[in-house]
Amino acid sequence: MSLNGFPKSRFNELLDLFDRYKGVTVEITFFTSATHAPLPLNVFRERAAILKDRMEQARKRGYRAGINILTTIGHHNENLDNSLKGDYTFMTNIDGKVCNGSYCPNDKKMQEYVRNIYELTALAGPDYIWIDDDVRFGHMPIGYGCFCDNCLGIFSSESGVLYTRESLKKALDEGTVDEKLKIREAWLQHNRNTISGLFKLIEKTVHSANPSMPIGFMTGDRFFEGYDFTSWAKILSGPDSAEVIWRPGGGYYADINTNDLAGKSHDIGRQVSLFTGKCQIN
Ligand SMILES: [Zn+2]
Structure with a gap:
């Protein structure tokens, strides 16, 4: 294994810096990729x-340490x-049209990949695992998915x-308001179900390795995914009611622009208004 890209000396320098300002850093979250x-x-x-x-080294100095999985299904082409x-x-x-850097969460083979990476992560022994906000439907450069076969x-x-992409597009965009609303609500529920299915797999995988492992999810505004925070949090908590943490973002x-701050x-x-568990503002 090559550690050239992750020199231990630089990591120790970082820990030394944290140590110099005791109390500022409580926990260290490691991202799986850049x-x-x-x-x-x-x-x-x-x-x-x-x-x-690295987590063991961090703990020796008194810090909690966890892992943020930056890409479960992928964000975009990079x-x-x-x-x-x-x-x-x-x-x-x-x-x-497809995004070559993001995959369908309903693909059985992709689900097997997801199971593998969460198992590897859980077995590395983090204090918690974060799911990043690639778990959504809105990936550059294609916009909303997933409409694969x-x-x-x-x-x-x-x-x-029975829908084709063409007939579904027509149904979502044409007809009376009531007709459009009906199918759009059904599609939102479909998206809620897809994320629920992925989270059931993640929960089962992680808690099979460690039943009390806290799992966190980073969200943004989730208008197209159905904002099903309560249900998703319940799934991630699992049968043993493990802690769930939430990171509202976006x-x-x-x-540099205070207008964006207001937004x-x-x-x-x-x-936050739609989540009643433990929240971490980033
Ligand atoms: Zn799909």
């Missing part, structure tokens, strides 16, 4: 081993040459109507 498409499994395995060691490759279904929009098939079973990461305050306010 790029936003899913990692190949062998790379993820190598990093989980490095993080296991570093694709060094990212996951294989027979997986890409996130697909209603016109059939498999997802259309699932929706056809849920709704009792949008604004710099201090983000509203984003976070909406998210």
Whole structure:
């Protein structure tokens, strides 16, 4: 295993810096990557081993330590040459265009990949695991997904109507307000179900390794996903009622435009109002 990209000396310097300002840093969360498409499994395995060691070093100095999985299904096209490759279904929009850095959460093979990375993460022994906000439907450059053939098939079973991408687009955009509302509400429920299914898999995987492991989820405004925070939190808590943590986010990461700050305050306010568990504002 090469540690060239993750020199221990630099990590120790960072810990020394934290130590100099005791009380400022309480916990250290390690991100699995700096790029936003899913990692190949062998790379993820190598990093989980490095993080296991780094978390142990952090704990020796008195810090809690956890892992943030930056890409579960992937955010967008980035570093694709060094990212996951294989027979997986890409996130697909209603016109059939795909995002090559994000995958369909209903794809059975992708679900197996997700199971593997969460198992590796849980077995590395973090104090908690964060799911990042790639678990959503809105990925550059395609916008809203997922309308792959498999997802259309699932929706056809849920709704009792056989849809193609073309006929579904027509149904969502044409007809009376009541007709459009009915199918749009059904699609929101379909999206809630898809995320619920993915979270059931993650919960089972993580809590099989450690039943009390806290799992966290980073959200943003989730209008297209159905804002099902209460139900998703209950799923992530699992049968043993493990702690669930929530990180409302979205949008604004710099201090140069106060207008954006006002917007983000509203984003976070909406998210917090729909979640009653433990929240961490970032
Ligand atoms: Zn799909």
